[in-house]
Each structure stands twice: as C-alpha cells, then as structure tokens.
Amino acid sequence: MDSAASYVHGASAQGLIGETIGRYFDAACAQHAEREALVVCHQRLRLTYAQLRERVDALACGLMRLGLQRGERIGIWSPNNAEWALTQFATAKLGLVLVNINPAYRRSELEYALDKVGCRALVAAPSFKGASYLEMLADLAPELAGCRPGALKARQLPSLEIVIRLGAEATPGMLNFDALTREPPTDEERAQLAAIGAALQFDDAVNIQFTSGTTGNPKGATLSHHNILNNGHFVGEAIRLQPGDRLCIPVPLYHCFGMVMGNLGALTHGATMVYPSEAFDAAATLTALSEERCTALYGVPTMFIAQLDHADFPKHDLSSLRTGIMAGSPCPIEVMKRVVDRMHMPEVTIAYGMTETSPVSFQSATTDPLERRVSTVGRVQPHCEVKIVDEQGCIVPRGTPGELCTRAYSVMLGYWNDEARTRDAIDEAGWMHTGDLATIDAEGYCNIVGRLKDMVIRGGENLYPREIEEFLYRHPKVQDVQVVGVPDAKYGEELCACVIVRAGEQLTADELRAFCDGQIARHKVPRHIRFVEGFPMTVTGKIQKFLMREQMKAELGLVDVKTA
Numbered sequence: 001m002d003s004a005a006s007y008v009h010g011a012s013a014q015g016l017i018g019e020t021i022g023r024y025f026d027a028a029c030a031q032h033a034e035r036e037a038l039v040v041c042h043q044r045l046r047l048t049y050a051q052l053r054e055r056v057d058a059l060a061c062g063l064m065r066l067g068l069q070r071g072e073r074i075g076i077w078s079p080n081n082a083e084w085a086l087t088q089f090a091t092a093k094l095g096l097v098l099v100n101i102n103p104a105y106r107r108s109e110l111e112y113a114l115d116k117v118g119c120r121a122l123v124a125a126p127s128f129k130g131a132s133y134l135e136m137l138a139d140l141a142p143e144l145a146g147c148r149p150g151a152l153k154a155r156q157l158p159s160l161e162i163v164i165r166l167g168a169e170a171t172p173g174m175l176n177f178d179a180l181t182r183e184p185p186t187d188e189e190r191a192q193l194a195a196i197g198a199a200l201q202f203d204d205a206v207n208i209q210f211t212s213g214t215t216g217n218p219k220g221a222t223l224s225h226h227n228i229l230n231n232g233h234f235v236g237e238a239i240r241l242q243p244g245d246r247l248c249i250p251v252p253l254y255h256c257f258g259m260v261m262g263n264l265g266a267l268t269h270g271a272t273m274v275y276p277s278e279a280f281d282a283a284a285t286l287t288a289l290s291e292e293r294c295t296a297l298y299g300v301p302t303m304f305i306a307q308l309d310h311a312d313f314p315k316h317d318l319s320s321l322r323t324g325i326m327a328g329s330p331c332p333i334e335v336m337k338r339v340v341d342r343m344h345m346p347e348v349t350i351a352y353g354m355t356e357t358s359p360v361s362f363q364s365a366t367t368d369p370l371e372r373r374v375s376t377v378g379r380v381q382p383h384c385e386v387k388i389v390d391e392q393g394c395i396v397p398r399g400t401p402g403e404l405c406t407r408a409y410s411v412m413l414g415y416w417n418d419e420a421r422t423r424d425a426i427d428e429a430g431w432m433h434t435g436d437l438a439t440i441d442a443e444g445y446c447n448i449v450g451r452l453k454d455m456v457i458r459g460g461e462n463l464y465p466r467e468i469e470e471f472l473y474r475h476p477k478v479q480d481v482q483v484v485g486v487p488d489a490k491y492g493e494e495l496c497a498c499v500i501v502r503a504g505e506q507l508t509a510d511e512l513r514a515f516c517d518g519q520i521a522r523h524k525v526p527r528h529i530r531f532v533e534g535f536p537m538t539v540t541g542k543i544q545k546f547l548m549r550e551q552m553k554a555e556l557g558l559v560d561v562k563t564a
Helices: 021-031 050-064 082-093 107-117 135-139 143-147 189-200 225-238 257-269 282-291 301-308 334-344 372-375 419-425 466-473 510-517 546-556
Strands: 007-009 036-040 045-048 071-077 097-101 121-126 160-166 205-211 220-223 246-248 272-275 295-298 325-328 347-353 361-363 384-389 402-408 434-438 446-451 455-457 461-463 478-487 492-501 527-531
Touching: 021 050, 021 082, 021 225, 021 257, 036 050, 036 121, 045 050, 045 295, 050 082, 050 220, 071 082, 071 107, 082 097, 082 189, 082 257, 097 107, 097 527, 107 121, 107 220, 107 527, 121 135, 121 301, 135 143, 160 372, 205 225, 205 295, 225 257, 225 347, 246 282, 257 295, 257 325, 282 295, 282 478, 295 301, 301 334, 325 334, 334 510, 347 372, 347 466, 361 384, 361 402, 384 434, 402 492, 419 434, 419 466, 455 492, 466 478, 466 510, 478 546, 492 546, 510 527
Parallel strands: 036 272, 071 097, 071 121, 097 205, 121 160, 246 272, 246 295, 295 325, 325 347, 492 527
Antiparallel strands: 007 384, 036 045, 205 220, 347 361, 384 402, 402 434, 434 446, 455 461, 478 492
C-alpha cells in the first residue's frame, strides 16, 4: 500500500491475549492476590483480588444453581456498584452473555432490550434517580406478583424467567442478589465451574451492548471475550497502567468506557478499580481522587468540565494523578489544556472508537506532544487496521476526508439476531464501516471531522434521531417530526425536535415532553422543541438535515463549540 494512502495498521511486538476473561481473571487474582482490586466509595466496600475472586466464584455458583446455561443471556439494569462488577466477572466465568441495559432506560426500551436478545435472567437495582425499576418491571410483568421466584412466565416478556433484585428488601416473584452468595460453593460446584471455564473459547460471545441505529430500534452489538479483554488490555497499555495504579471510574459500567476500558483495563494490569458514586457526581469524584490517591481518571469532556468548575475543586489534592483518558465525545481543546495543567494529568490521552469495535481504535500516547493530543485522536491501536474511503469504497490520499473503516480482533461478532444490519456494518472483507468522517495525516494521526450518519453525541451519550423520531411519531397530534443535533456549551450537542402538527390540532412543547416522561430515557427527550410548517428538502424530496440544523442554530442563537 502506498504510504501516501489513508491506510494504517498497528504493528506490535506485543501479542494478543488468547484467553477467556474467566481464565485470565483467575490468573490475575492469583498474581495480585493481596493487592486492592475494587473500591466502591458509596458502598464503603474494599476487596483485594483474592477477595474479589471469592465473591465472583460464589456468585457464579449461585447463578449455576439457578440452572443458567452457557450461552444464555442475563441482563443487568443498574447504576455503578460492586454488584455490577461481580456480575460482569461471574457471568464471564460461567459462559453467560451479559446484556448491558442503560440505567436510564424506561418501560418500552427495557421491554425491547429483554425481548430482542431473549434474556432468561435479569439483575436489577430497585430504583435509580427517582425512577422505580421495580414498578416498571411490575408494569411489564404483572405475573411477578403471583409467581415463585425464578419461575416467571410473563406475556410481555416471554423469555424472562429469573429476576434478581439488589438490596435487602423482598419483592414478590424476585430473588435477592445477596441470597445467591449466602451459601458457600461446595467442592463439587467449584469443580463444575472450573470444568465450564475450561470448555469456553475466547471467541465465544460474552457481552451484548445496545447501540441505537439511524434506522429503527437499537441493535445488540455482540462482543466476545477476545474482543473486550484485549481492548481493555491495550487501552491500559496506552496510558501506561501498572500494578498498584488506582483507576478512578466515574463513567457508567453499562458502557464500554466503564466495563472494558475501566474494569478490564484495570484487571489486565493489576490496578485498582475505584467507583466514586452510583452515577457521575463531580464532588464525589473529586473526593475519591484525593482520598483514594488515584493515579488515573476516565471521563467524557463534560465530566472533566464539571470537576474543574466545581466550587470545591481547589480544596482537593489531585497531585497523585498522572494519566487517564478523555473520550466519548469531541474534546474541547481548552478543556484538555486545563486538565493537564490543573488536574495534574500530564499523560492524559484521547481515545476514539465505537461499541462495535470493543471500543477503541485510535488513542493518543502519553508521550505525544500536547498539541497532538489536543488536536487529534491519536494513532491506530495495536493489532488494528484502519482505512479512510470515499463513497465508492476506494482508499483516499492522506489528509483527505472519508469514512473511517476498521478491521481487527476488536470488531464485534455482529448484531444479535440481525444478519441484515450486520452485513450493512461489516463488509465481506471484514471492515467495520463506522459512519464517521475522518482524516489521517502523514504521521498517522487521525482526526474525526464529521459523521455520515446524523448521530448526536450529548455529553458522551450516542443519541440517534431516528429512534427518537419514531417514538414522537406515536403522539396523535404529531404529523411529522425530525430531530437534529444543535451545539451546546455544556454537553457538546443537544437534541432539537422540529415538529409539524396535524391540521386542526394544538400542541405545546410541554405536552410533548410529558408524552415522553417515563417512556424514553430523559437524555433522549429533546431539549429544544420547535413547531414548523415544513422541512428543507432536496428536489427529490430528501430532507436536508444539515440545513435544518443551521436554521435551528440561527433561531436558537447557538454557535459551534471548538473541539479537537
């Protein structure tokens, strides 16, 4: 390949890990037995690697007693806590497929996720941020009230049999999480668990994460042990994690940033996982950083901004910090500089990727000049190939924008039970088409310059207008609706819904927001709602969303935020 072409590959002398997560976990826990593995500040819990393995094995045997079998799906619907980490590792050891359910999901989203992948079991928190998960489950499965725990047969959730709730209280039809580990594993159970682990293969599916599409409902990106264990490892390598490092993880565990880059990144380096709070809280994160003497920190730009701007920021000693990752959405250049200077993070890096690639494909190095780290997403990760192509699929010259395509160990197995959309995403040669527009310069540094799709990134959350549009269409007074992203100083982008009301009807923004309440996640409810007579169209009738976005920017008086 001509070196002037936009093709790069991460040649590396360091090989890929050829193990399942469970086998690697056992070896790491033995190697780092006395080292602290997990600190959960809001639960006042500390576990060494040896203690973590005991808890994980006990949970795996508890799940085994319920009759859960290799390859079956088990959902987890919970904010960050120790139970999340225990479930992640226990399910991997047992050969189950963990299905991450966004804590912000509401009834219709939960129902879709559980049914789409056929979850047989669900681990659920009782509530989160004022939303009662137990009430939503009771709405979807009223049969819980009268069934024996572990024997649910629900009309709306036909695959779901086992609901495991967190917390000490009892709920009809549900098992309690702590009860699963109350009975110590027998020697026979430990032997059975070891036999299951020995039979697993690293190419087996281990995790499903939902990523919404521009056409219809969310897709279940199916990831293998090989995908996510190696990506966590090489992300940790890039920030130079080492045994004894303490990694602060305020990002959500349901997302790759938390469970792969965080948990697996720490595991593969003998580092400590530190969870400051259930969900991101700037004050709690600053307290955890200073009191736990954290050496590394993860976050999306809005999280770093919130910490830097917090009134108590000067009171916290962050001198232990050294490295970390800012990712999830474009990073404002000035924010990156403040993080380096004021948060004592001279080695902070930028990472780029997507759920379907486990997630990271590009990352800056701790030794890259600051100018490179604030203006690009770094260079290609080890063992990854990337090319930039034009509309005909031909590789473009260096510096020319085109679609970024990735081929690597990290590319997902596919979208669960959706061959058509898998073929749309991964071509016959194994290239994952990201839909992102990018350039690669002469030195191999990549810059993301736009998106082929109309995805909106709000504070690190990927939001897909088509999914939100299809929900808003359900309102009887809505004739048509288009959702676009508009600039926002805090979140990078916010949603703006342009609505055409049916003839003869009256509709207010508050009425439309009330329609969304409790049905879709709050961050998917458009912040801006504008009523319009029509949409800008091409002569062939195609809606021009880029023009709509410019019109809404002007109408709302918004300007783009400068980012890397």
